[in-house]
Each structure stands twice: as C-alpha cells, then as structure tokens.
Amino acid sequence: xxxxxxxxxxxxxxxxxxxxxxxxxxxxxxxxxxxxxxxxxxxxxxxxxxxxxxxxxxxxxxxxxxxxxxxxxxxxxxxxxxxxxxxxxxxxxxxxxxxxxxxxxxxxxxxxxxxxxxxxxxxxxxxxxxxxxxxxxxxxxxxxxxxxxxxxxxxxxxxxxxxxxxxxxxxxxxxxxxxxxxxxxxxxxxxxxxxxxxxxxxxxxxxxxxxxxxxxxxxx
Amino acid sequence: xxxxxxxxxxxxxxxxxxxxxxxxxxxxxxxxxxxxxxxxxxxxxxxxxxxxxxxxxxxxxxxxxxxxxxxxxxxxxxxxxxxxxxxxxxxxxxxxxxxxxxxxxxxxxxxxxxxxxxxxxxxxxxxxxxxxxxxxxxxxxxxxxxxxxxxxxxxxxxxxxxxxxxxxxxxxxxxxxxxxxxxxxxxxxxxxxxxxxxxxxxxxxxxxxxxxx
Numbered sequence: 192x193x194x195x196x197x198x199x200x201x202x203x204x205x206x207x208x209x210x211x212x213x214x215x216x217x218x219x220x221x222x223x224x225x226x227x228x229x230x231x232x233x234x235x236x237x238x239x240x241x242x243x244x245x246x247x248x249x250x251x252x253x254x255x256x257x258x259x260x261x262x263x264x265x266x267x268x269x270x271x272x273x274x275x276x277x278x279x280x281x282x283x284x285x286x287x288x289x290x291x292x293x294x295x296x297x298x299x300x301x302x303x304x305x306x307x308x309x310x311x312x313x314x315x316x317x318x319x320x321x322x323x324x325x326x327x328x329x330x331x332x333x334x335x336x337x338x339x340x341x342x343x344x345x346x347x348x349x350x351x352x353x354x355x356x357x358x359x360x361x362x363x364x365x366x367x368x369x370x371x372x373x374x375x376x377x378x379x380x381x382x383x384x385x386x387x388x389x390x391x392x393x394x395x396x397x398x399x400x401x402x403x404x405x406x407x408x409x410x411x
Numbered sequence: 412x413x414x415x416x417x418x419x420x421x422x423x424x425x426x427x428x429x430x431x432x433x434x435x436x437x438x439x440x441x442x443x444x445x446x447x448x449x450x451x452x453x454x455x456x457x458x459x460x461x462x463x464x465x466x467x468x469x470x471x472x473x474x475x476x477x478x479x480x481x482x483x484x485x486x487x488x489x490x491x492x493x494x495x496x497x498x499x500x501x502x503x504x505x506x507x508x509x510x511x512x513x514x515x516x517x518x519x520x521x522x523x524x525x526x527x528x529x530x531x532x533x534x535x536x537x538x539x540x541x542x543x544x545x546x547x548x549x550x551x552x553x554x555x556x557x558x559x560x561x562x563x564x565x566x567x568x569x570x571x572x573x574x575x576x577x578x579x580x581x582x583x584x585x586x587x588x589x590x591x592x593x594x595x596x597x598x599x600x601x602x603x604x605x606x607x608x609x610x611x612x613x614x615x616x617x618x619x620x621x622x623x624x
Contacts, residue, residue, distance in 0.1 A: 256600055355569065356569055376477075387468060388469055
C-alpha cells in the first residue's frame with residue numbers, strides 16, 4: 192500500500208497537469224459549443240425550409256458521428272485540405288461541434304417548453320422577433336435547459352479523454368505514457384480514474400438533485 | 412473515392428461485433444445489478460448504487476485501458492476485442508441497470524399487488540406479469556443507448572481492434588485523403604445506427620400490440 196502511495200505521489204504532479212488540460216479543453220468546448228447549440232436550435236426551428244434542412248443535417252451529422260471520428264476529422268482529416276490545427280485547437284473545435292449538435296436538442300426542448308403565452312405577450316407589448324427571443328424566450332428556455340446542460344457537461348469532460356487519440360497531453364495521454372514507461376499500468380490508470388471520478392461523482396449527484404428539485408417545483 | 416469506401420468496409424464487422432457483444436453482455440448483466448440495486452438491505456443497495464456511479468464516472472477509454480493493459484497485461488491475456496467487449500460490457504451493464512430500475516418503477520403498483528393476490532409465485536410474477544410490461548418501457552431507452560454504444564465502440568480502436576475508426580486512421584496515413592476517409596467513416600456510423608432505430612420502433616410496436624390484446 193505504501194509503495195502504491197509512493198508511486199502515486201511521484202506521478203501526481205504530471206497527471207495533475209494533464210487533468211488541468213482536460214478541464215481546459217472541456218471549458219473551451221462548452222464555451223464555444225453551447226452558444227453554437229443555441230444557434231443550431233434556432234436554425235432547426237427556422238421558418239425557412241431550406242435553412243431548417245441544412246441545420247438539421249449539420250445537427251444529425253454531429254450527433255450521429257462518434258466524437259472520436261470528429262476529433263480525428265479535425266486533426267488528421269482537414270490537413271489534407273491544407274487546414275492544419277494544433278491538437279488543442281482541433282480538440283476544442285471538434286468537441287465544440289459535438290457539444291453544439293447535442294445541446295441544440297436540449298435547448299430546443301427548452302424553447303418548446305416556454306409557455307406560448309410568453310410569445311404572445313411579447314408580441315402584444317410590441318417587441319420585435321429578435322427582442323422577444325433575446326429578452327423573453329431564450330432566458331426562460333436556458334433556465335429550463337440548465338440541468339440537462341450541466342449533465343451534458345459531465346459527459347463532455349469524460350469525452351475529453353478521447354483527445355488522447357490526437358496526441359493532446361491530457362490526463363489519459365499522460366497516464367498511458369507513464370504506463371508504457373514503467374509498465375505499471377494498473378496503478379497509474381487507477382489514479383487517473385480516481386481523478387475523473389473526483390469531478391464526475393459530486394457533479395452527477397448535484398445535477399441529479401437539481402433535476403429532482405426543478406422537476407418537483409414545475410409539477411406544483 | 413470508391414476504393415477508400417471499399418477499404419473502410421473492412422472495419423464494419425468489427426464495429427458491429429464490439430457493439431453487439433458488449434450490448435448483449437450489458438443487457439444480461441444489467442438484471443442482477445438492478446436486482447442488487449433494489450435490494451431491501453440498504454447496505455447492498457447503497458454499495459451497488461455507488462458502484463454504478465463509479466463505473467459511469469470514469470471515461471470508457473480509461474476502463475478499456477484498465478482491462479487491456481492493466482488486467483490483460485499482468486493477470487490475464489486478453490485479446491483487444493475481448494478487452495473492448497469486457498470494458499464496454501461493464502459500462503453498458505451499469506447503464507442498463509438504471510434503465511431497468513426506471514422501467515420497473517414505471518410499472519403500476521397495482522400490477523404487483525394483483526399478481527400477489529392471484530397467488531402467483533415469484534417467478535411467475537416477474538416473468539409473466541412484470542417483465543413484459545417492463546420491456547415495453549425499456550425498448551426506446553435501450554435503443555437510444557445502443558446507438559450511443561455504437562459510437563462509443565470507436566474507442567476500441569485505441570487498444571487495437573480494427574474497427575471503422577482504426578481503419579479510417581490507417582487509410583488516412585496511407586492515402587492522405589483524410590477528408591474523404593473521415594466523412595465516409597462518419598456516414599458509416601450514421602448508416603449503422605439506422606437499422607437499430609428501425610428495429611427498436613418495430614419491436615416497440617410489436618410489444619405494444621401484444622400488451623393491448
């Protein structure tokens with residue numbers, strides 16, 4: 192046991208750097224991806240049929256393709272068209288697209304859940320369409336969508352582990368590098384697993400209780 | 412373009428195999444986990460709930476490495492596909508146990524009570540009364556999960572399973588036609604998810620008509 196703790200103590204600083212990079216990628220992809228999801232959600236419910244179909248295709252492609260394929264598309268695919276990204280940029284862009292595609296469905300659910308009286312009221316008090324969206328509809332829709340968006344953020348933090356495949360030195364990359372250098376795969380992977388769990392377990396518990404609370408209050 | 416597509420097809424059986432096998436394991440193993448999770452003994456149900464939460468809180472790629480390099484390296488000698496199926500199977504089992512639990516609580520209490528009153532034994536109560544109603548509720552979420560598992564199966568490529576993702580990487584390195592290759596790969600995954608969605612709709616409809624008869 193002491194031996195294990197000694198190893199962990201030795202590896203921890205290195206893994207911690209990877210852990211922060213994982214958090215960073217997740218943060219950037221959510222910051223880019225959730226606004227993108229709002230754009231996709233509005234695009235999919237646009238009045239113009241051509242616009243709607245284009246957005247529907249973009250969203251379905253983002254949801255239908257594995258995140259791993261999207262990552263490799265940006266990192267290994269686009270260079271053949273002369274577009275080259277660093278692994279961090281490729282990771283952030285690919286995961287942002289993935290986030291946008293998935294969250295657009297969550298946000299669309301939120302938009303549809305806003306009571307139709309709100310739309311009518313906004314119309315009656317003379318707000319134009321954009322202002323009605325900006326001040327009345329979107330804030331309420333986002334509030335409804337928050338628990339699901341948080342739940343999705345946990346999934347994206349886990350998905351950031353896929354950046355291992357495009358040589359981003361995040362948590363899994365560092366763990367696997369230590370593993371192949373020392374052949375101590377089990378202990379290092381266990382430590383990496385604990386570091387993911389330390390974030391995801393409390394986050395999952397908070398999101399679940401938030402969902403219950405909001406679900407209960409909307410029923411009364 | 413056509414030879415790229417033909418080369419990519421080599422990965423399809425492996426993707427299907429990993430997905431189907433781990434889904435089957437997960438669906439079966441989900442039952443005992445669900446049973447333990449709903450145990451009247453709080454210690455057992457709490458321990459199971461914690462285990463499920465831990466399994467779901469660690470990314471699939473870490474589980475796969477753990478099984479392949481960790482357990483497979485020292486203790487057992489696992490082939491990449493066996494390790495991938497084991498790792499993804501365990502994750503699926505944890506997810507499915509939650510799906511089952513939700514479905515069980517959606518079966519009306521009256522059904523349990525009526526089965527008791529009719530003096531059916533425990534096996535009959537579960538197999539003849541509860542299970543058919545539960546399955547009807549399980550099918551849509553199980554299908555959604557199967558499709559996400561199909562996409563998650565791409566991580567198997569990181570431990571050497573020659574699935575669609577692995578072939579995409581190899582072909583890109585050989586031909587430098589990255590855009591075509593990865594577009595094809597994305598479309599292949601999309602195509603594979605269509606039959607799952609159709610099958611689930613058919614199964615759902617069939618189960619519903621049988622219940623309403």
